[in-house]
Amino acid sequence: MTDTTAGELSRTRGDVPLVRALNVSKSFHGNEVLKGIDLDVHRGEVVCLLGPSGSGKTTFLRCINQLESIDGGRIWVDGDLVGYREVKGHLHHLNDKEIATQRRDIGMVFQRFNLFPHKTALENVIEAPLIVRGVARKEAQERGRRLLAQVGLADKPDAYPGQLSGGQQQRVAIARALAMDPKLMLFDEPTSALDPELVGEVLRVMRELADAGMTMIVVTHEMGFARDVADQVVFMDGGVVVEEGKPTEVLGNPQHERTRSFLRRMRSEHDTSLADDAARAAGTDADAPV
Amino acid sequence: MSVNSPDTTERPGAIDARPVPHPWRWVALAVILILVAMMISSFLTNERWGFSTALQIMNQTPVLEGLWKGTIVGTIGAMAIGVVGGVIIAIMRLSTNPVLRGVSFVYTWFFRGIPRLVLLAMIGSGIGFLYSELNFGVPFGQQLASLMGLSSDFTFFTLDVNQFSSTLLAGIIGLGLSEAAYMAEIARAGIISVDKGQNEAAQALGMSRGQAMRRIVLPQAMRVIVPPTGNETIAMVKDTSLLSAIPVITELFYQTRAIGTRTLQIMPSFVAVTAWYLLVGSVLMVGQYYLERRFGRGFTGKAPKDKRFARPAGMGGA
Numbered sequence: 384m385t386d387t388t389a390g391e392l393s394r395t396r397g398d399v400p401l402v403r404a405l406n407v408s409k410s411f412h413g414n415e416v417l418k419g420i421d422l423d424v425h426r427g428e429v430v431c432l433l434g435p436s437g438s439g440k441t442t443f444l445r446c447i448n449q450l451e452s453i454d455g456g457r458i459w460v461d462g463d464l465v466g467y468r469e470v471k472g473h474l475h476h477l478n479d480k481e482i483a484t485q486r487r488d489i490g491m492v493f494q495r496f497n498l499f500p501h502k503t504a505l506e507n508v509i510e511a512p513l514i515v516r517g518v519a520r521k522e523a524q525e526r527g528r529r530l531l532a533q534v535g536l537a538d539k540p541d542a543y544p545g546q547l548s549g550g551q552q553q554r555v556a557i558a559r560a561l562a563m564d565p566k567l568m569l570f571d572e573p574t575s576a577l578d579p580e581l582v583g584e585v586l587r588v589m590r591e592l593a594d595a596g597m598t599m600i601v602v603t604h605e606m607g608f609a610r611d612v613a614d615q616v617v618f619m620d621g622g623v624v625v626e627e628g629k630p631t632e633v634l635g636n637p638q639h640e641r642t643r644s645f646l647r648r649m650r651s652e653h654d655t656s657l658a659d660d661a662a663r664a665a666g667t668d669a670d671a672p673v
Numbered sequence: 674m675s676v677n678s679p680d681t682t683e684r685p686g687a688i689d690a691r692p693v694p695h696p697w698r699w700v701a702l703a704v705i706l707i708l709v710a711m712m713i714s715s716f717l718t719n720e721r722w723g724f725s726t727a728l729q730i731m732n733q734t735p736v737l738e739g740l741w742k743g744t745i746v747g748t749i750g751a752m753a754i755g756v757v758g759g760v761i762i763a764i765m766r767l768s769t770n771p772v773l774r775g776v777s778f779v780y781t782w783f784f785r786g787i788p789r790l791v792l793l794a795m796i797g798s799g800i801g802f803l804y805s806e807l808n809f810g811v812p813f814g815q816q817l818a819s820l821m822g823l824s825s826d827f828t829f830f831t832l833d834v835n836q837f838s839s840t841l842l843a844g845i846i847g848l849g850l851s852e853a854a855y856m857a858e859i860a861r862a863g864i865i866s867v868d869k870g871q872n873e874a875a876q877a878l879g880m881s882r883g884q885a886m887r888r889i890v891l892p893q894a895m896r897v898i899v900p901p902t903g904n905e906t907i908a909m910v911k912d913t914s915l916l917s918a919i920p921v922i923t924e925l926f927y928q929t930r931a932i933g934t935r936t937l938q939i940m941p942s943f944v945a946v947t948a949w950y951l952l953v954g955s956v957l958m959v960g961q962y963y964l965e966r967r968f969g970r971g972f973t974g975k976a977p978k979d980k981r982f983a984r985p986a987g988m989g990g991a
């Protein structure tokens with residue numbers, strides 16, 4: 384594993400990756416959840432993070448935009464050290480304002496959407512541009528409507544989250560993150576809380592985003608999406624990266640027993656919904672607006 | 674039995690069933706009607722109630738002035754200080770800063786611990802006795818100035834405490850400080866009730882802690898905060914009668930009772946003051962209804978009246 388990582392790093396030296404994580408570790412109350420994660424994500428790349436539940440995928444994503452702080456290692460986003468400033472070889476914690484500034488360029492989509500329930504879809508989307516970036520309301524609204532149209536919700540600007548289906552809510556959440564013009568989008572199992580028939584509409588939006596060149600780190604159990612969209616698949620287990628590489632390598636010809644058994648388990652669980660999978664992989668969905 | 678049989682040839686139609694009988698509701702209603710009839714009869718036949726005198730007392734200028742200044746302005750002022758102060762103390766209490774947490778704990782401990790009557794009496798007489806004037810300037814400015822032999826003593830503004838401490842404003846501040854301690858607990862419960870994913874989503878969008886609190890968490894916490902705050906407001910209406918401990922006498926109960934005692938119309942004066950308190954309370958209940966609806970946005974399943982849907986029928990998701 385160490386060899387693979389070193390090889391990866393030497394190959395990519397030269398152009399600075401958008402995200403570089405080196406030896407990232409994190410413990411919760413003495414329970415080591417991340418044990419030295421290395422990861423490079425280049426501009427325009429889509430990285431899919433796979434792994435069994437509890438392997439630290441969510442924690443790693445949260446570390447990238449500082450919803451958790453790391454205990455060891457370093458993370459850089461676009462060349463900036465995340466969470467710290469290095470002065471004369473010493474690290475200094477960034478203050479709240481500086482942390483907020485770093486987060487602006489990173490969009491995050493949560494498993495449970497976390498839309499603001501007291502605001503309409505459009506208000507959700509324009510909130511951050513209005514108060515964080517200070518964009519004029521009219522301009523923000525125009526942009527917000529365009530973003531809602533982009534995720535297929537042109538007719539829902541005035542709906543409250545409670546009046547939308549899960550798939551619609553998640554698409555609003557994606558539009559909300561995009562409204563800040565992020566350089567990087569983080570997705571934490573964006574379709575895991577959805578009814579099966581609503582998964583396709585969200586994956587399609589993500590696929591379009593990837594095609595448009597967005598840099599994305601996606602934690603997902605959707606093998607079809609990983610196979611078709613990812614440039615790099617990373618398999619994590621027990622807080623370490625077990626295996627990484629092209630989707631065809633990791634998914635098609637896994638080298639490690641842990642990867643193989645995980646993929647076997649995923650396949651048998653999804654056997655019953657193979658038809659769904661095929662449909663999703665093909666990018667079609669049952670509920671495209673008519 | 675053929676009607677109940679599942680293999681009946683006829684397909685069942687609309688349901689026309691008898692409601693469950695509630696005989697005790699009728700009994701209770703009868704008892705209540707009798708009691709109401711007895712009360713009305715007492716109102717009409719027992720002249721000691723003195724309703725017409727009570728109505729006159731309600732309209733006396735000093736009573737109306739007491740109602741306006743002491744009760745209404747007093748309630749609004751004290752609750753304004755209480756709500757704003759309570760939210761600030763609640764946020765301090767939930768802060769990661771141990772100094773702020775400590776300050777808010779001590780504040781709540783102190784102001785929740787002393788009766789409002791005692792607090793107001795103390796503000797009215799005690800503070801002016803301890804500090805006859807308050808100087809606003811550099812801390813220890815006078816000591817510093819004498820040390821350095823300066824003529825100035827770093828005081829920018831002086832307040833005559835004895836003059837101030839017996840005013841309505843002093844009473845409002847006293848009631849407001851006390852209320853803030855209770856409101857802090859209500860606000861804290863409201864803030865805690867908001868899913869922490871909301872705060873995380875706001876911060877992930879680049880909002881500062883303050884922005885996330887103001888724009889995202891507090892508006893949702895209001896749904897939990899408003900109902901008990903309505904309760905607190907109605908309690909405050911009644912507690913403004915304690916202002917007479919300051920002593921501030923432009924206050925509803927003091928004025929009504931004074932008239933009652935002077936004219937020997939004790940019972941009508943009680944009726945008058947009760948009527949005013951009930952009226953003010955009723956208005957507040959209506960206000961609370963609208964506030965609750967305002968802050969229930971997005972939770973009730975119904976859109977507020979002023980929002981219309983572009984295309985309610987075009988459900989694209991299912």
Ligand SMILES: Nc1ncnc2c1ncn2[C@@H]1O[C@H](COP(=O)(O)OP(=O)(O)O)[C@@H](O)[C@H]1O
Nearest residue numbers: 411412416434435436437438439440441442443
């Ligand atoms: N806030 C937390 N406090 C304590 N333990 C946590 C916390 N968050 C995650 N963990 C633990 O860290 C481990 C990894 O969790 P997570 O990153 O959510 O894994 P995954 O997303 O891969 O399922 C789990 O064992 C989980 O119990």
Ligand SMILES: [Mg+2]
Nearest residue numbers: 440441442572
């Ligand atoms: Mg997870």
